[in-house]
Amino acid sequence: MRVFKYYAPKQIAKYVVAFFKGQFSIEGIGCFVFDSGRVVFSVDMDQEALKMCKEINNHVNDMQNRVCVKQYS
Incomplete structure (x- = not known):
């Protein structure tokens, strides 16, 4: 489980895509499951x-769509 010190949605999205299944926590906000x-x-x-999720x-x-477009270009 990774602990993020602040809310950075792009950085968290990279982590979620890379590990595919697990948990992460944002200090002061709470624990999330992906x-x-x-x-x-x-x-x-x-x-x-809910808005953060x-x-x-x-x-x-966006990251997954970008990868698909680059593959076929």
Whole structure:
């Protein structure tokens, strides 16, 4: 499990894509779980954490789409 000192969505997305399954923590915010290369939403998350998960997942999608486009160019 990696602990990030601050919220950096692009850096966290790189970590999620690289390890595909696991956990990470952001100091002062909490612990998050990711599986299949995406951050998993849980029922007990507050609105701020849900927005963070969504933003990280959007960066993950952008990274994955960028790789696909570069392969076929």
